[in-house]
Amino acid sequence: MAVGKSPFPVMPPLAGVRLGSAMAGIKKPGRRDVVVIELPESAAVSGVFTRNAFCAAPVTVAKAHIERCRENGQSPRYWLVNTGNANAGTGKQGLQDAYASCKALAEQAGVAEHQVLPFSTGVIGEPLPMERLLAGLAPALYSTAEGSQAWQQAGEGILTTDTRAKGASITLDVSGGTITINGITKGSGMIKPNMATMLGFVVTDATIEQSLLDRLLRETVDASFNCITVDSDTSTNDACLLAATGAGAAVINDADIELFRDALQQVMTTLAQAIIRDGEGATKFVTLQVDDAKSRQEALDVAFTVAHSPLVKTALYASDANWGRILAAVGRAPVDNFDVSRVVIDLADVRLVEGGGRASGYTEKAGSAVMAQEEITIRISLGRGDESATVWTSDLSHDYVTINADYRS
Template identity: 70%
Template sequence: MPVGMANFPQMPRIEGLRLGTAMSGIKTAQRRDLVVIEVPEGATVAGTFTRNAFCAAPVTVAREHLQACRLRDAAPRYLVINTGNANAGTGEVGMRDARATCAELAGLVDVDESAVLPFSTGVIGETLPMDRLLAGLPAALRGLDDGTAGWQAAAEGILTTDTRPKGASLTIAMGDETVTINGISKGSGMIQPNMATMLGFVATDAAIPPGVLDELLREAVDHSFNCITVDGDTSTNDACMLIATGSGPAVDDPQRLAVFRDGLQRVMNELAQAIVRDGEGATKFVTLQVDGAVTRQEALDVAFTVAHSPLVKTAMAASDANWGRILAAVGRAPVVDFDVSRVTIDLGSVRLVEQGGRAPGYTEEAGSEVMAQEEIGIRIDLARGQRAATVWTTDLTREYVAINADYRT
């Protein structure tokens, strides 16, 4: 069961942007597994993609098409997403299928093939059932919707092992006007983005130039999706797209840019944390805060070392206050000239470690009380600099093993 309650939010309409879904039977009958997102003319689009060397065919094609649009000073007009099959590890056949999907949709809506970006998620190493996928495109187009129902159906249509759709929405003041930011994401396992299996699609009615949009997306992803981990595995298919339709206020001065940047980060954080809360088999949502680092990367290295420790994660699952596992993980992080005598570690409000060992006031009862909670905070202060970072992760349960042992069956 996912950690924490989460109802799908109301999504205000973003003029010109519509979402449609279909049940095409790619892996499972009678479930939404094909999504089309229609982008209005005049929009700007930015994207970040997985750095996995075995990136999926749709990732390669999406990058190529996005670049082709930029070269002709245009933006993609349609995104097409399928679940149930990742079209990764499929060689030249996979590339042909990804391009054929774009060509089919482009023909149906009368746009250039490069104006369509493909995305896939699901099982690696199997070719797409192209007959069923292509047959589902007209139904997805007929169902295009610009309201909450369209967003929620799309959020459901991109799920794999997820247990619930993930969405976030925010309306912010921009002078006398307002700007809306809507987003959906998917991901539950194979989560450690490096750009989580994760996909994210975020749209706003703000008017933002391509270069600024690229910068905003990279920054927001670095502090959200790139700060989550369930199991330390980076997918072949990760992608996050940001669409600015331009139907609303222009983000055209430093003050407006700061307001929008803050709003975008809040939406991205909510979507990223929703993935962790729905991590495969997760029963705990864990926030790792590392302070006092020389660089942000150093803080991230320490946080991820703890977050990826199977011993720490299984202790969390058992609500076992085995603080020595946290201490050991911090100690093996790749930090140069590490003075452990200066490090402090807190579990919630309970001090675990100081001056190189267990804090004098620590009790097993106090530690166990924190570990029994659904949401756990761990704060590590390296006391060697001014930089900090936050990472969100889960525990590691028997259910995680069961889900992944049976994933293809």
């Protein structure tokens, strides 16, 4: 199940960025499950990773390899992704396997081992099937190409329980010329990223300084991937990478940085929202906007408390305008000295709650009309300050239970 239509966009080629994939039989026969993304030597690369204490072996290795590249003044040249196995909870063997897969690709591609960054997604706790993975490297490498089809096939190759490939692309003019930002992502369940989503790969041909790229990645991820939740479960493998190849125009002055930042935010938000629209079992796409909070953290706490409430999520699934559950979830959020008489809750343009209870003009008919829609905005004003946050989530359906009671992830 998935909310709305979401065709994969046309991706303009980025000079020197080549994507390849292979069917290595890791996930299941006849399914792309190994993806190689090649970057030019000029690329600056930033990454953010899961904060789960049990982080996966590829996360540990990717972070170490980025560090090593920076020490040596080199660029990471390959992102190596497999689906079907997360290589998480695999202890020392998992680390050895992640290093060995980087080494094998590096030898075939003629780069240093630490110029390969590994990423894995799929079942936790099973050893990485090294024989199949290694056999998939050559065909994946051989198939690399720059075109839109290569982006789409890579987008398909990284999926797990996702029902469709997710991409976003923007081309914009800055003072020195035209630049493009392309991104793909995957994720459907175990989605409550804390630093980044399950997997996100974004590449631009902009020329941009490393420290600025690092900062822009952190900022845009904070307002996109870090503001989505399917099921509150932060994955062991979350990673979001951003590369700037330097083949295109430079992003230097403040006006250009702002233009680029806005475009990058748009790509990140589109990708993050695409994960929610394709959330496991999702039948609704829900925007939770919390305003008038004392701090952004307070606004996020209220938004996530509502977004994680199984009772709110099942009411959304049922298209039931059961606003009492929203009120109850807001009321249990961790807010100090919470005066609920100041809280106002709106469902799209229908006022649900004010003065500590049901809004006087509310009718079940008006509430039900909004709840019947596929895309729903719930706005919660706390009446305590000026800070806001927006969080996106999906509903809790029978299909979510079916998927997760059947799928070994």
